[in-house]
Amino acid sequence: MDENGPGGMPEEVIRQAFFNTDEEFLLSVEREWQTNPKIVSVGSCCLDGILCNGMLHVANDLNVNDGSFREDLIPLFQNDPNIVGFKQNIWRVRGLVHISRSIGDAYLKRFDFSRSPLPAKFIQS
Template sequence: MRRCTSEQRGVSPDVITRAFVATEDEFLGLVQEQWRTRPQIASVGACCLVGVVCNGLLYVANAGDSRVVLGRLRSPFKEMKAVQLSSEHNASVESVRDELRLLHPSDPNIVVVKHKVWRVKGIIQVSRSIGDAYLKRAEFNQEPLLPKFRVAERFEKPIMRAEPTITVHKIHSEDQFLIFASDGLWEHLSNQEAVDIVNSCPRNGVAKRLVKAALQVAAKKREMRYSDLEKIEPGIRRHFHDDITVIVVFLHSANLGLRTPVSVRGGGELSGSAIF
């Protein structure tokens, strides 16, 4: 991202898209190098969600089904409202299915229902990602890749894409914070519920509080105690809830006038938080 920004002398949707494509190309190059010794790397993929603040504008780029939600203070009652700033690429969304059918008009099975949910080729729910080479290059759609990751027919056109959907939002004084999270959080919490938690809790550790709230809901759905859910080993816990990654960014009006690009990087197995 830094290299693309430097080359183009600034931030723009085109620059961010180039950064996504460059990341994708490098990873697919790695898959090519390791295909003979580690063929299952062709089935590895990840959603990618990026937020960049520059000159008072927030650029949100998303490939996959992660989500960014803004907490905005609304007058006259000073209510904190949730505003979703990203669009998701999940086959459960009708517009995503329409897009896939438009891109693959000769494939009647581009999206099918399997295990009661819509899936791309009956395999994966997301339609865009970094990686997932087995659905982007036909050369990886063969043995020794495991059969569950292979598509029955050979394809010439990539089934999935890495290019993100990008939105540009002008930051206002009413904009208080941003919640960046994977779909594991939004599966159990609504946008407004997540915003209410951030608004009512101390900033320190608020991302972990969101993770805990989501896990409490997941435990309740399974009719079990949260303490019992915590004791389950991570690999087995995937049967009870999806992985959850959260970053909370607090916006300060003093930063909005900065002429230098400002960005935040964060991460962690479960959660992280950042302030700028």
């Protein structure tokens, strides 16, 4: 989609909506994770529909089987050489999840959530 895609919906509007939703969720995680540590492992794939000027725009999460999406993650996580890897015959983010963009999954997005009191099976080293 170009800057103003079909129906006049700017791509940036959709991107910002997903970003804002995830940021709000991460703020909730910050407030709750000491008393509810498993909240950092909660996440969701997203499917979003927006009706604008009579045109339905649909956006969903991407997975790392697509090489361009794997390549997008590398500069975002330069200090993490294991950000993407091939495990159990599928590309995964940090060897765990197939989806590269989601709402939540704070322990995969921020290392400060990847520590105690989080259960050990989720802690990234």
